[in-house]
Amino acid sequence: MSQSSSSPGPQANRPIEGSKMLVISFLLAFFAVVVVLVYVSQIRAQNVEQMVTLYRLNKSLEPGDVFSADRDVTSFRVPNSIVPNLEYLSPIVGDADLQGRNRTEVRRAASANSLVTNFLFREMDEGLVSGLPSDDRRGFPITITGDEVPETLRPGMTVDIIGTFPPGAGGSFPRKMLVMENVRVLNVGSLVRDATGEGRGAARGFRTIGLDIGPEDQVPLAQVRTITSQYGGFQLTLRNPGDRRRTWTPSRTSNPPIHNVNPEVVRVVESLTGSRLYGR
Numbered sequence: 100m101s102q103s104s105s106s107p108g109p110q111a112n113r114p115i116e117g118s119k120m121l122v123i124s125f126l127l128a129f130f131a132v133v134v135v136l137v138y139v140s141q142i143r144a145q146n147v148e149q150m151v152t153l154y155r156l157n158k159s160l161e162p163g164d165v166f167s168a169d170r171d172v173t174s175f176r177v178p179n180s181i182v183p184n185l186e187y188l189s190p191i192v193g194d195a196d197l198q199g200r201n202r203t204e205v206r207r208a209a210s211a212n213s214l215v216t217n218f219l220f221r222e223m224d225e226g227l228v229s230g231l232p233s234d235d236r237r238g239f240p241i242t243i244t245g246d247e248v249p250e251t252l253r254p255g256m257t258v259d260i261i262g263t264f265p266p267g268a269g270g271s272f273p274r275k276m277l278v279m280e281n282v283r284v285l286n287v288g289s290l291v292r293d294a295t296g297e298g299r300g301a302a303r304g305f306r307t308i309g310l311d312i313g314p315e316d317q318v319p320l321a322q323v324r325t326i327t328s329q330y331g332g333f334q335l336t337l338r339n340p341g342d343r344r345r346t347w348t349p350s351r352t353s354n355p356p357i358h359n360v361n362p363e364v365v366r367v368v369e370s371l372t373g374s375r376l377y378g379r
Contacts, residue, residue: 150176152193154215160205168201172215189217189340218255231285237317238285239310241324241333248308248335256284257338260310262323263331264367273330278323278364279316280346281338285309308335316359319376323360323368 154172191197203220232238252258260278267274288307312320327333350357358365358377365376 149179151179153177154191154197156209156211156213156215159208159210160219161208162206164205166200166203166205166220168197172197191215191217232311235314236311237314239312239317239320241308241310243308243333243335249337252284252287252308252335252337254284254286257340257342258282258284258310258335259338261334261336262327262364263334264327264364265330265371275334276364276367277346277361278327278333279312279320279359279361281343283311285311313359315377319358319360319365319368322372322376323364326368326371 152174153176154174157171157173160166160171191200197215200215200217200220206220207218209219259280260282261275262278263273264276265274266272286309324333347357347362349359355362356377360376368376
């Protein structure tokens with residue numbers, strides 16, 4: 100009597116193949132989790148690297164108070180990308196800067212919750228405190244629409260003055276030109292008035308700015324103001340107080356002399372008025 104031999108069929112291999120697929124699926128899932136965790140850790144590390152520490156005051160300080168880096172401030176974190184926008188305020192950034200000011204005498208009054216800046220430890224000259232120029236300077240007033248001056252503008256800050264002038268040869272639009280640079284602000288005010296000056300225009304917000312200039316520049320700048328007022332007026336831009344770079348260097352010995360008003364602006368205004376801005 101013969102016995103029939105049986106061989107394993109396809110169904111016998113299915114449990115083994117299923118186990119392999121299960122292991123492969125588990126390994127793929129585990130690898131995906133690892134990749135996600137690594138990615139998240141990298142993003143967190145980048146975010147930590149892109150944040151910096153600034154400080155605000157816990158209490159008001161007066162000139163003569165001794166600053167305590169341990170008791171007088173609360174730290175907070177901000178993205179590093181906004182720090183360049185605060186450079187004109189010269190903020191204290193990081194623990195090294197903060198400790199460098201520890202036990203330093205405060206030179207200016209500051210209220211609680213104010214940003215801690217290097218200006219807190221620098222004296223403001225009497226002219227800037229009172230809004231009056233010093234003995235050998237002049238306070239030059241300008242009035243600017245609210246959208247042409249930074250909202251953060253304060254006395255003691257440094258600005259560049261941009262003016263609007265008639266189109267150049269062959270042009271059809273008014274042109275902007277840098278008029279003066281590195282000019283200190285004496286005072287800042289605000290008012291609301293009729294934009295036309297005749298009582299028929301809509302009320303608009305204006306900022307009144309007092310600028311600290313030399314006596315030799317007051318008449319030329321007044322002449323420039325008369326011309327720019329016909330084409331759009333002045334615009335102010337903030338400068339870092341430590342930035343002393345100049346686009347041109349005044350020199351009375353050069354030929355022709357170079358003054359504090361942009362030499363190119365001087366040429367444009369003189370061609371329009373037919374007279375010299377700075378005399379002979």
